[in-house]
Amino acid sequence: MVIRQHLIDPEICIRCNTCEETCPIDAITHNDDNYVVNVDICDLRMDCIMPCPTGAIDNWRMVTTAYTLEMQFSWEELPEQGSVKETGGAQEVSQTPADEPVPQPAVESEANKILEIAHSGEGKVLPPFSAAHPFLNVYTRERPAIATVAGNFRITDSGSGSDIHHIVLDFIKTTFPVLEGQSIGIIPPGVDDKGRPHVVRLYSVASPRDGERPNHNNLSLTVKRVVVDNEDGRFEGLCSNYVCDLEKGDEVQVTGPFGNTFLMPNHPEANIIMICTGTGSAPFRAMTERRRRKRQANDSGRILLFFGARTKAELPYFGPLMKLPDDLIEKEIVFSREPDQPKEYVQDRMMSRADTIAKWLDDPDTYIYLCGLKGMETGVQESLASICRSHGKDWPSLAREMRQQGRLHMETY
Secondary structure, three states: OOEEEEEOOOOOOOOOOHHHHHOOOOOEEEOOOOEEEOOOOOOOOOOOOOOOOOOOOOEEEEEOOOOOHHHHHHOOOOOOOEEEEEEOOEEEEEEOOOOOOOOOOOOOOHHHHHHHHHHHOOOOOOOOOOOOOOOOOOEOOOOOEEEEEEEEEEOOOOOOOOOEEEEEEEOOOOOOOOOOOOEEEEEOOOEOOOOOEOOOEEEEEOOOOOOOOOOOOEEEEEEEOOEEEEOOEEEEOHHHHHHHOOOOOOEEEEEEEEOOOOOOOOOOOOEEEEEEEHHHHHHHHHHHHHHHHHOOOOOOOOEEEEEEEOOHHHOOOHHHHHHOOOOOOEEEEEEOOOOOOOOOOHHHHHHHOHHHHHHHHOOOOEEEEEEEOOHHHHHHHHHHHHHHHHOOOOHHHHHHHHHHOOOEEEEEO
């Protein structure tokens, strides 16, 4: 029997964990080297295909005996298409001559039908209809762009436990096109304990498409220094500490850009509901600044921001955000650990604005974006469901419709 096996290309994969988080049946797992697909669990439902920023997830082989998890964990590149036979209890791959067709099932399998639907675009999260066309994967780990650090500024209070930096990267004469909502990859210098280059880390772009400074070939990032103290000692995030310690004039290897759905609608009638915590504010800073620079007096589109942090001192961009006019963006800022104040989360504040949200949901020009810690997603979904119930709407069906129209986007980590 010939089967089509789903595999992940280790040469392209940047270990962003998107596929594992997306898979609803836990068919994807990883070790220190590779992300892999368990053929015994995977039912080819394709939820993981679209969110992958590099396309590493979209690889397949026709095989007679499946590649095991152990084999996938150990390889550094995908095997060529061939036939698989068992020899002495181990699986051995033999090459199929170029002029010999790969064996195909006599009857089209259900897997092939699913694949056809997936690659045709059905069921995918779509970008807004008015979003600009994104450039993708222009620069790779093997051929990165070189950017120069133009500035590195801490944007949370020095006394707070959250060390978040705003970093400006200048590409000088290198073309690096990005759109609001896209991400770039940073390659930390050096090698891991196996002598291989460190994997790429993704960061959302915090500046609009025409640059941190208008009409300059630069962009900005919002990066939190990761330091965790536990009983096993101190863990410091490799790339986050590298980026937060960059100094003006340092050169950085950059890949990307990535992301073709979490994009900003370009038409001025679009209403945008932004929901975020911490560094999840990065793409919304980009979108808000784009709207500020482009808006005209008669533009009808509005922005409503729900932004959560533990304390005011830990909220990035607090000062500049407070200076933005209300006719550009309505700001709902909430804190869960502010002294002498009750705990409040973004989903709680959303409930207090239920009538406004319900009214916006009636408008087909309303777009919802969520970006931040994965733990917030459930609470936000529950609030949206509750708001819909109290206003005669059904959130599951509305959410499905909005996704199909490119109006609902959720990126959590």
